[in-house]
Amino acid sequence: GLCSVLSRESLKHWNTWGVGGVAPLVLRPRTFPVLRDICVAAKQEGVPLHLLGEGSNVLVPDEGLPGWVLLLRDDPTPPALLGTRGPLREFRVPGGVSLRRLVSWSLRRGLSGLEFALGIPGTLGGALAGNAGAQGDSIGDHVSFLEIQEEDGVVRRCARSDLSFAYRTSPFQKEKTLILSAGLLLAPTEEAELRRRARAFGDLRRNQPRMCKTAGCVFRNPPGFSAGRLLDLAGCKGLVRGGARVSPRHANFIENVQDASASDILELALQCRERVANAHGVNLEFEVRL
Numbered sequence: 001g002l003c004s005v006l007s008r009e010s011l012k013h014w015n016t017w018g019v020g021g022v023a024p025l026v027l028r029p030r031t032f033p034v035l036r037d038i039c040v041a042a043k044q045e046g047v048p049l050h051l052l053g054e055g056s057n058v059l060v061p062d063e064g065l066p067g068w069v070l071l072l073r074d075d076p077t078p079p080a081l082l083g084t085r086g087p088l089r090e091f092r093v094p095g096g097v098s099l100r101r102l103v104s105w106s107l108r109r110g111l112s113g114l115e116f117a118l119g120i121p122g123t124l125g126g127a128l129a130g131n132a133g134a135q136g137d138s139i140g141d142h143v144s145f146l147e148i149q150e151e152d153g154v155v156r157r158c159a160r161s162d163l164s165f166a167y168r169t170s171p172f173q174k175e176k177t178l179i180l181s182a183g184l185l186l187a188p189t190e191e192a193e194l195r196r197r198a199r200a201f202g203d204l205r206r207n208q209p210r211m212c213k214t215a216g217c218v219f220r221n222p223p224g225f226s227a228g229r230l231l232d233l234a235g236c237k238g239l240v241r242g243g244a245r246v247s248p249r250h251a252n253f254i255e256n257v258q259d260a261s262a263s264d265i266l267e268l269a270l271q272c273r274e275r276v277a278n279a280h281g282v283n284l285e286f287e288v289r290l
């Protein structure tokens, strides 16, 4: 009812790479008070808490995760209209909502702003933590405020002006900040224009692997370069380690082709990183959370 509890759960089921060991306890709260109680209890007991959304930008280790894993996903709460800001509408959206659902909702409602997220797997909270984006647009650009929960269970509201989002990074990337909800600003837009923008963003992904177990791009782009292009030039496409393979379509994606372990993926990524360092003198930075 209020919270599903899975004990000795394989985390393979809970990330898009389909890897990782076992967690002693996976908790999936359905209400806000339960979520808060879990956080407070973890803090009091000194149990490490790991936040996981749809697991689309994270490498879960083969040793699993100690402590409790909090699954914040599949929140069915629809966006709530808060008001109008000039030409824009402001909505409150819970962090556990799937981006996929959110984007299709916005397109159905004739609201522009989230087209860049078409095809990006993940939850809104996860997208905010990593400031997910495409082609110069990112989720942080559409935020008006965030409601976050501190470790002690206290809820804090952050105004837009206090938030520094940058390329594939947010103030919440490293800290374990739980993003409860976000204010999003969206623009009512004519259907034909909306469809044109959606198509343009969809086209950007034509060189990316489909129907494969991946975690999106593994590395951030260094300023002014495409990491994928550098990896490709360094001969990484198609490299294999155990069950992991560098995508033959786009060199910044690693696919779990046959029951890969997390260490297959990590070692392959490190091998690619070294190749790029040797070939181009550039040290790539991980985008996926390790």
Ligand code: EPU
Binding pocket: 133, 134, 135, 136, 204, 205, 207, 215, 216, 217, 218, 219, 220, 221, 225, 226, 227, 228, 229, 232, 249, 250, 251, 252, 287
């Ligand atoms: N390219 C190659 N070989 C490759 C990959 C790319 O030559 O293996 C070339 C392409 O042909 C193109 C250039 O490099 O000329 C740029 O490639 P692409 O358009 O695929 O963009 P990207 O910089 O590699 C970025 C984001 C993607 C996002 C796309 C589309 C990062 C790390 N990557 O990729 O984001 O979907 O643009 O906007 O910022 C992600 O962050 O997980 C992600 C997938």
